[in-house]
Amino acid sequence: MKYLQCFKTHLDTRMPAEEIQIDLAVQDDLPAINDIYNYYVDHSTATFQEVHETLEDRDRWFTQHGPRHPVVVARRSGSVVGWASLSEWNSRSAYSQTGEVSVYIHHEHHRLGIGRRLLEEVIERARGLGFHTLIGGACTEQTASIGLQESLGFHEVADFRAVGYKFERWLDVKYFQLML
Numbered sequence: 247m248k249y250l251q252c253f254k255t256h257l258d259t260r261m262p263a264e265e266i267q268i269d270l271a272v273q274d275d276l277p278a279i280n281d282i283y284n285y286y287v288d289h290s291t292a293t294f295q296e297v298h299e300t301l302e303d304r305d306r307w308f309t310q311h312g313p314r315h316p317v318v319v320a321r322r323s324g325s326v327v328g329w330a331s332l333s334e335w336n337s338r339s340a341y342s343q344t345g346e347v348s349v350y351i352h353h354e355h356h357r358l359g360i361g362r363r364l365l366e367e368v369i370e371r372a373r374g375l376g377f378h379t380l381i382g383g384a385c386t387e388q389t390a391s392i393g394l395q396e397s398l399g400f401h402e403v404a405d406f407r408a409v410g411y412k413f414e415r416w417l418d419v420k421y422f423q424l425m426l
């Protein structure tokens with residue numbers, strides 16, 4: 247009984263699936279995508295970018311993605327609360343079946359199951375597009391990112407020391423891989 251109560255409490259932190267809508271991103275979503283991301287530029291080692299992404303940069307990024315590298319968004323009551331993307335891992339042609347995943351959830355909407363749904367969507371789309379394997383990176387401070395990737399079957403494949411420097415400290419990075 248005690249176990250069941252704990253389990254119920256755990257489930258209650260999740261939103262009903264119908265409250266979140268997952269869509270392919272469209273041009274109009276770019277300001278929201280960018281605002282979500284730039285919060286982490288300012289406040290987090292989730293990204294090693296240190297200067298805001300401009301809307302022009304974001305526009306170029308979106309255009310470069312195209313149908314083989316989808317960008318998906320999560321909407322809640324019509325507003326974008328998170329996004330995820332599949333990107334080229336390396337531009338050399340022999341890497342074309344390897345993708346890199348990214349996912350960013352609005353900082354006020356964490357731990358509601360949105361990151362998992364978005365990353366699952368990207369994984370399924372990557373399978374459908376014939377990708378062979380996916381790679382995700384995370385600063386070792388980013389326990390949420392590491393937890394999310396591991397919970398979806400990504401395994402650690404690389405562990406780099408002091409490859410980033412942000413907020414006046416050296417940062418370690420791990421890479422994770424999922425075979426599709």
Ligand SMILES: CC(C)(COP(=O)(O)OP(=O)(O)OC[C@H]1O[C@@H](n2cnc3c(N)ncnc32)[C@H](O)[C@@H]1OP(=O)(O)O)[C@@H](O)C(=O)NCCC(=O)NCCS
Binds near residue numbers: 362392394397
């Ligand atoms: C990482 C991130 C995308 C997770 O999204 P989220 O919607 O908050 O996560 P979810 O609620 O979908 O959690 C799914 C699983 O991820 C793991 N997880 C999520 N947050 C966690 C945390 N703070 N600590 C440990 N594990 C965590 C858990 O395994 C969780 O499953 P559970 O809740 O059943 O235990 C979100 O924290 C985020 O946007 N962080 C900043 C950006 C970032 O680090 N992006 C990843 C690198 S590209």
